[in-house]
């Protein structure tokens with residue numbers, strides 16, 4: 001694991017947006033298309049605000065998807081898709097191809113195959129940005145989840161997930177897809193998450209799902 005520490009989160013967010021933009025540009029220099037996966041939740045908004053204005057990227061050749069989604073309507077404040085649409089898929093990045101991880105249906109299982117086909121067509125990910133919860137989940141791969149074993153070790157690209165720590169059903173990219181990304185970053189803020197990260201380094205992926213990703217990832221941390 002590569003760990004980068006920053007004086008504050010503002011600096012970290014700007015650095016990460018620049019780094020992701022550079023990695024996308026590099027992939028687009030050598031390939032027709034690039035694929036970017038990003039988390040939802042409370043952390044990545046400022047990265048999106050900066051990245052969406054990167055006019056030097058040919059966004060029309062970029063596929064953008066979430067790492068995971070909560071199975072709620074897109075109008076819900078808990079919808080990661082809502083966050084993505086409002087803060088990343090705007091300005092220059094509005095030209096990107098959005099690859100959905102949600103569609104109107106009662107349960108994620110109803111749309112799993114259809115959504116997985118869209119994801120599969122974009123793999124491998126060129127850049128994967130991940131968040132982490134204090135319970136050491138990443139994407140929506142939660143400790144104690146019903147599909148934990150499959151999401152960690154299965155061949156699939158997408159799994160439906162229910163977990164004690166998650167108030168609604170989820171859908172998540174698998175550990176295989178996250179690990180296969182050409183560039184993988186984890187962004188965390190604060191002491192609680194830093195302590196969780198240190199604990200995860202000595203735990204199994206079943207106990208701490210983030211541990212499945214850490215060996216190939218760069219972790220970016222700021223205290224506040």
Ligand SMILES: O=C1O[C@H](COP(=O)(O)O)[C@@H](O)[C@H](O)[C@H]1O
Pocket residue numbers: 038039040041042043044067068069070080130131132133134138139140
């Ligand atoms: O529920 C989720 O949680 C994680 C961490 O979120 P944060 O609010 O603590 O930053 C996030 O990475 C994931 O995409 C999201 O669905």
